[in-house]
Amino acid sequence: MSREYNHKEIEAKWQAYWAEKEIYKVSENPNMPKYYVLDMFPYPSGAGLHVGHPLGYIASDIFSRYKRLKGYNVLHPMGYDAFGLPAEQYAIQTGQHPAITTEQNINRYRQQMDKIGFSYDWSREIRTSNPDYYKWTQWIFLKLFNSWYNPISNKAEPIETLINLFESEGFKGSDDRILTGGIEFDYPAFSAEQWKKFGEVNQQKILLGFRLAYLSEAYVNWCPAMGTVLSNDEVKDGVSERGGYPVERKLMNQWSLRITAYADRLLADLDGLDWTESLKESQRNWIGKSQGASLLFKIQDQKFDIEVFTTRPDTVFGVSFLAIAPEHEMLESIVTSDRMDEVMNYVEAAKNRSERERQSDVKRISGEFTGAYAIHPFTGKEVPIWVADYVLGGYGTGAVMGVPAHDSRDHGFAKQFQLPILQVIDNGLEHNYFESSFDAKEGNCINSGFLNGLGVKKAIKKAISEIEERGLGKGKTNFRLRDAIFGRQRYWGEPIPIYYKDGIPYPVEESDLPIILPEIDKFLPTETGEPPLARAIDWKYKGQYEFEYSTMPGWAGSSWYFLRYMNPTNSSEMVSKDAVNYWQQVDLYLGGSEHATGHLLYVRFWTKFLFDLGLIPVNEPAKKLINQGMIQGRSNFVFRVDCFKGEVKVLSFFASKGFIDESNGIKNIPILFEQFNKQNHQSVGLDYSKINVVKLNVDVSIVENDVLNETSFRNWREDYAEALFVTEEGKYHCTWEVEKMSKSKWNVVTPDFIVEQYGADTLRLYEMFLGPLEQSKPWNTQGIEGVQRFLKKLWRLFYDANGELNLSTAEASKPELKSLHKTIKKVAEDIENFSFNTSVSTFMICVNELSELKCRNKAILKDLLVVLSSYAPHISEELWRNIGETESISKASYPVFVPEYLIEDSFSYPISINGKHRTNIEFALDADQTFMQETVLKNEVVVKWLEGNVPKKVIVVKGKIVNVVV
DSSP, X not given: OOSSOOHHHHHHHHHHHHHHHTTTOOOOOTTSOEEEXXXXXXXXXXXXXXXXXXXXXXXXXXHHHHHHHTTOEEEOOOOBOOOOHHHHHHHHHHXXXXXXXXXXXXXXXXXXXXXXXXXXXXXXXXXXXXXXXXXXXXXXXXXXXXXEEETTTTEEEEHHHHHHHHHHHOBOSSOTTSOBTTBOOOOOOBOHHHHHHSOHHHHHHHHHTTBSEEEXXXXXXXXXXXXXXXXXGGEETTEETTTOOBOEEEEEEEEEEOGGGGHHHHHXXXXXXXXXXXXXXXXXXXXXXXXXXEEEEEETTSSXXXXXXXXXXXXXXXXXXXXXXXXXXXXXXXXXXXXXXXXXXXXXXXXXSOHHHHHHOOSOOOOEEEEEEEEOTTTOOEEEEEEOTTSOTTXXXXXXXXXXXXXXXXXXXXXXXXXXXXXXXXXXXXXXXXXXXXXXXXXXXXXXXXXXXXXHHHHHHHHHHHHHHTXXXXXXXXXXXXXXXXXXXXXXXXXXXXXXXXXXXXXXXXXXXXXXXXXXXXXXXXXXXXXXXXXXXXXXXXXXXXXXXXXXOTTTGGGSHHHHTTSTTOXXXXXXXXXXXXXXXXXXXXXXXXXXXXXXXXXXXXXXXXXXXXXXXXXXXXXXXXXXXXXXXXXXXXXXXXXXXXTEEEEEEEEOGGGBOTTSSBSXXXXXXXXHHHHHTXXXXXXOSEEEEEEXXXXXXXXXXXXXXXXXXXXXXXXXXTOOEEOBTTBEEOEEEEEOOOGGGTOOOOHHHHHHHXXXXXXXXXXXXXXXXXXXXXXXXGGHHHHHHHHHHHHHHHBOTTSOBOOBOSOOOHHHHHHHHHHXXXXXXXXXXXXXXXXXXXXXXXXXXXXXXXXXXXHHHHHHHHHHTTTOHHHHHHHHHHTTOOSOGGXXXXXXXOGGGGSOSEEEEEEEETTEEEEEEEXXXXXXXXXXXXXXXXXXXXXXXXXXXXXXXXXXXXXXXXXXXX
């Protein structure tokens, strides 16, 4: 191998060595402390990785390598979240089976990741779409189906304990011991004897109301074009996030998981997690715990009531309207006949907005009067009933009491529809209630009957007490969190292990798992609208029972994958006791903040459930979680000038940015056209009916330092083959903007290109150098060559000008030890604090200092390689081997920091002559003042600047400066 630094040879050599020798393979070792580092595994898309994807992977790899050097047994695995809609959509378009597409994409990802030099234990790779993996996803579903949440023990228990309760005590109807996450099912009370006589079908229907995995009617986000249900995360502005297809709210028979049963625990346990506060706050808001009261309003001329939930019962006398959700089950019974058409049209339109959108879009106010009135339970006055989409059918009771003076959403609604605004809280300050509401829980009640004069907190308690005493309702805790819709009407997902007998769902036997995804003729719903799995021929359980045709959502496999990495080839257990008791939970989890209310909530839910059943020893998946920022794209743009005569375009050319003003118009038309004619040997005039400037994205791969390669541009697209340009001094300058990196913006940069041109070690260092890990930053290669030069400079510390290894075994000098130990200390602190960007600067400073010292000391450079190896493993391995080491550098120990080497025993004094700095002289800290004065006056630089003059005095300021006064 060449003795010049050749990143291609070095990186290929060591990547092959690591793979062949399984350097990063790990097993349980009770004699070593463990550390589990996990990346959120990727969905393998067809586009492969761009330079933004490895940011978190590089950071976690640095941390993993560092922990190994510190003596930890490190589990650092990788796999693929392989089920998903994109592969299925591609299958629908092309007919190619999603498994083939997924395999191709995974191979592409693996090639890219291998080239970056990650220290993953690839023997533990998992793919959620493999039957040997999803067997256990199905197994967990069966456990959920066969469990209920016991509010007395406050944990999940086998459904048999509930059956035993029914058999021994029956069901009292309103028994608080049998709740399902705060939702009471209105089953009539029954005795133990009645339960035994119900028969299997009725018993199973009742049990579905308590199972943690259950089938029921639920409002879902239905996308007709995609033929499937979408989660709230997958819907934006009433259309699917992928493809932009219309989405409507639809009542469907649907599988759900009762995550609401865990709402309190999910909320309370956040306090003990070392996660970012912003992420924890996102989960708190999503869970949305609120204390309040349910209150009954009688409907005028009807025999039933509307139950509302309110967190502000102290404001009950300020109610000027009731608002019910478009999904409210009693809506059609409430609406008067003369208002039915308007209300139903409104409800139909409201279906196209997701719950998340309706919660967050506070500016859009809409509603319809139902024509009906309720009777205020305390004043007896008529209260108009409206339907409004800011009220959610799944939150509370699906109805709210409108108090415009003291709730901002109610206030906006009241102003929009000219409803009364009644002040009932006085905080002693002037406030314009027509302009805005006063929402704070501060002040005393006014205009409020028996609550008058009470402060808000006391009034809330008094109001709840009065409501309960009068039989109008009761105090209540509510959560915004809804049960998780689990079924998807698509093909490429885990089959739900359920079959049907007499229309009732039953679990398959555990011994029959996995239920393999069957082959079908095409990946679309059937002609009768059933999910794609209904196309499977002869696909029945035990040859006679229909399977469930829905598949699991994309998040199912990721809700427990951290456990499978501990024991990935176990065919008899989800994870062995030995493995899970050793690895416990993830010590460091890295991933994007976009998963805060999706994956990270579901994985916490499943972990707590498995803990409840005694299957694992932890009730949280990860101790520490870090959200890496996004590397954004740096887009380049060209300006096309289109010239028209009438409506016909007669000329197009591309103008360099210097000719274009800030509003994307032409700065000076005559000058631009003069340059066009001159540069393109044309003689066009200015007699055009209109001239338009169009700003267009251009592929960043044909732009360098914002200068367009005109030849490559003409070859890029067929319609640009004859493109004409107006340049500035022979160069076409592009503008640029920071945008999300995506194919549509032509700003995607792949790591393959960077690794090929500069090397994986350069990429790793540079991505860390771009800025703090948690912050988003634009991709910009303008500094990457400096990082590569640093590695070449490091190489030259080991090799002389002839390419020969040239190291000394002499005792290290104090300056060398000082430079090294500053680095040992700073890099360890940076890694522990996840401040990876400042470590790169530290390495550069150290190599510069050692170069200036002409350091060839083997001991110094050997320790420096160990410190650097977490960041730049390939060059570190190569130099490590070249200085005589035989084991991988990953088996080394992180150097011990010696504080004494940083203690200063001398100081480099700036020497000034008449106040002007001329040189520096090193003196011992305890040097005698007379000696220092004499030494300064003998210094040849000082003698030169004195020019034969005798100094009046030499002023020594200890530890700071020496000034010679002439």
